[in-house]
Amino acid sequence: MIANTPNIITTPNIITPNIIEMNRENRVRTVSCHDCTKASVCPAYSAGAGLKAGDSGAPVHRNVRAGQNIYDAGDTFSGLYMVKSGFFKSSFIDYNGILQVTDFFFPGEIFGFDGIDGGHHKAILEALDIGSVCKIPLTLDGRRAGVLWNADTLVVLLQAASESISRDREMMYVLGKLSASRRFASFLLDISRRMAKSGFDPDAFRLCMSRNDIGNNLCLAVETVSRLINQFQSQGIIRVVRRDLRIIDRRKLEAVAEREFETEHLIGKAS
Amino acid sequence: MIANTPNIITTPNIITPNIIEMNRENRVRTVSCHDCTKASVCPAYSAGAGLKAGDSGAPVHRNVRAGQNIYDAGDTFSGLYMVKSGFFKSSFIDYNGILQVTDFFFPGEIFGFDGIDGGHHKAILEALDIGSVCKIPLTLDGRRAGVLWNADTLVVLLQAASESISRDREMMYVLGKLSASRRFASFLLDISRRMAKSGFDPDAFRLCMSRNDIGNNLCLAVETVSRLINQFQSQGIIRVVRRDLRIIDRRKLEAVAEREFETEHLIGKAS
DNA sequence: CGGTAACTTGACGAACATCAATGTGAGTGG
DNA sequence: CCACTCACATTGATGTTCGTCAAGTTACCG
Numbered sequence: 001m002i003a004n005t006p007n008i009i010t011t012p013n014i015i016t017p018n019i020i021e022m023n024r025e026n027r028v029r030t031v032s033c034h035d036c037t038k039a040s041v042c043p044a045y046s047a048g049a050g051l052k053a054g055d056s057g058a059p060v061h062r063n064v065r066a067g068q069n070i071y072d073a074g075d076t077f078s079g080l081y082m083v084k085s086g087f088f089k090s091s092f093i094d095y096n097g098i099l100q101v102t103d104f105f106f107p108g109e110i111f112g113f114d115g116i117d118g119g120h121h122k123a124i125l126e127a128l129d130i131g132s133v134c135k136i137p138l139t140l141d142g143r144r145a146g147v148l149w150n151a152d153t154l155v156v157l158l159q160a161a162s163e164s165i166s167r168d169r170e171m172m173y174v175l176g177k178l179s180a181s182r183r184f185a186s187f188l189l190d191i192s193r194r195m196a197k198s199g200f201d202p203d204a205f206r207l208c209m210s211r212n213d214i215g216n217n218l219c220l221a222v223e224t225v226s227r228l229i230n231q232f233q234s235q236g237i238i239r240v241v242r243r244d245l246r247i248i249d250r251r252k253l254e255a256v257a258e259r260e261f262e263t264e265h266l267i268g269k270a271s
Numbered sequence: 272m273i274a275n276t277p278n279i280i281t282t283p284n285i286i287t288p289n290i291i292e293m294n295r296e297n298r299v300r301t302v303s304c305h306d307c308t309k310a311s312v313c314p315a316y317s318a319g320a321g322l323k324a325g326d327s328g329a330p331v332h333r334n335v336r337a338g339q340n341i342y343d344a345g346d347t348f349s350g351l352y353m354v355k356s357g358f359f360k361s362s363f364i365d366y367n368g369i370l371q372v373t374d375f376f377f378p379g380e381i382f383g384f385d386g387i388d389g390g391h392h393k394a395i396l397e398a399l400d401i402g403s404v405c406k407i408p409l410t411l412d413g414r415r416a417g418v419l420w421n422a423d424t425l426v427v428l429l430q431a432a433s434e435s436i437s438r439d440r441e442m443m444y445v446l447g448k449l450s451a452s453r454r455f456a457s458f459l460l461d462i463s464r465r466m467a468k469s470g471f472d473p474d475a476f477r478l479c480m481s482r483n484d485i486g487n488n489l490c491l492a493v494e495t496v497s498r499l500i501n502q503f504q505s506q507g508i509i510r511v512v513r514r515d516l517r518i519i520d521r522r523k524l525e526a527v528a529e530r531e532f533e534t535e536h537l538i539g540k541a542s
Numbered sequence: 543c544g545g546t547a548a549c550t551t552g553a554c555g556a557a558c559a560t561c562a563a564t565g566t567g568a569g570t571g572g
Numbered sequence: 573c574c575a576c577t578c579a580c581a582t583t584g585a586t587g588t589t590c591g592t593c594a595a596g597t598t599a600c601c602g
Contacts, residue, residue, distance in 0.1 A: 550596080559588080
């Protein structure tokens with residue numbers, strides 16, 4: 001999918017690793033890691049600081065349109081990805097052929113861990129909008145890391161993996177133990193938090209995914225999600241127009257997520 | 272909890288790293304990593320091969336009794352643990368004070384990742400039986416790994432973390448999408464597989480955890496677990512006497528887990 | 543033994559899925 | 573500019589799974 005080394009254009013900037021950016025299919029431009037707004041959270045930055053453009057371990061930038069896949073299930077693992085802009089969806093197809101949305105990714109976040117164990121990606125990674133990612137090449141042949149990788153970098157990766165584990169644990173809890181309304185409230189708060197972390201307004205944002213994706217991710221029927229949106233809206237907690245969402249009463253939303261606030265069970269009841 | 276360096280007893284064996292074993296409180300004995308049956312799957316083995324007993328990075332062996340904790344929520348992260356024998360339970364307490372059983376660990380498996388992100392353990396790790404673990408000291412001050420750790424070792428850890436992520440994803444799927452009977456069937460198959468991997472009989476083993484723990488882990492009521500055990504038993508799939516379980520018809524168990532086999536919905540129905 | 547924790551069994555209802563029908567808006571093409 | 577389409581979203585009616593409550597039963601440990 002990503003042209004790895006062949007199309008690399010060497011630029012005057014040879015002190016810092018260069019990034020190949022592909023605009024609409026074949027247009028590419030190189031960017032310096034130093035200019036990257038995500039450098040502070042990027043494991044490639046510390047590791048690649050001494051790399052030259054064209055080195056096999058140099059990060060590769062890629063632009064995508066909505067609906068495009070970064071990788072598919074079964075693709076050979078060849079590195080991790082840092083979201084530079086846009087929003088991404090991670091899903092996989094279970095042995096019954098049913099799609100399962102496992103996660104969403106926001107700018108500044110790292111994905112691709114699903115490919116380390118076993119050497120092949122288990123998930124499908126799809127762009128939900130126009131966006132860009134930076135691929136951090138990483139080879140794990142046997143037990144030896146790619147030559148460009150030092151212990152410091154791997155610690156950063158280990159920390160990212162650990163964060164991913166923590167989030168998954170949280171998610172297991174949400175799926176297993178929480179009612180539909182608490183799940184949805186938790187979901188909104190999580191999105192809001194990550195939006196803020198990515199530099200967006202935590203109280204007014206555009207839901208980048210469909211109701212279907214939300215339902216799938218929370219393991220709720222689409223209809224339930226729809227009803228919850230309405231319920232929250234009529235309770236003055238949020239305000240939604242299509243996919244644009246505004247959190248009106250964050251306190252109340254948190255209360256719902258933590259059960260302090262008993263939501264009227266409008267769902268599944270004959271009115 | 273674990274005395275780290277003070278009680279180390281240096282032995283004649285100084286070529287390989289030595290392990291401190293503490294029997295009933297204060298009795299300790301040193302063991303060589305070379306004699307360890309889990310060396311092939313242990314990240315400490317490759318990393319520690321050149322260490323001497325007493326070195327700060329040397330693995331530390333510890334024996335535990337049922338009910339003892341390896342670490343508690345909030346404990347400072349100081350390393351990962353490899354299960355040498357026995358069975359362990361990982362749980363945490365959510366912000367509502369409710370206990371959530373997240374995982375079980377079998378001989379040869381590694382736990383402790385919950386402490387890497389943030390530097391403090393989020394989980395409580397309890398021994399379900401008499402057993403022993405080997406602590407693999409690992410410090411992550413800032414972004415720098417403990418001096419004894421090389422890139423190779425960290426790759427092993429990264430792979431273990433990735434496996435943990437894969438397992439968690441699987442679990443999210445189980446919790447969110449599967450019916451009670453499919454969950455329980457999946458649970459039994461998972462236990463069986465891991466039992467086999469640990470060198471036990473995959474078809475006849477002792478459930479090391481209580482019904483309560485199973486229910487909690489699968490996010491099912493204890494009563495439901497009890498009913499499912501009965502149901503599976505009357506369908507000739509398993510045979511259970513207290514905690515001793517035998518898989519009679521593995522094919523059928525797999526079919527239940529994958530929905531091919533429609534379990535009679537004996538539950539919640541007036542007979 | 544007797545007391546407690548673990549487990550089983552039954553009855554009932556609530557929460558949510560499912561089914562079905564309708565609404566809505568972004569494209570597309572004339 | 574208007575019809576047409578198609579995916580996405582809403583809304584209502586009905587049914588099933590599983591949690592909850594309650595009352596046993598059994599093992600276990602002093």
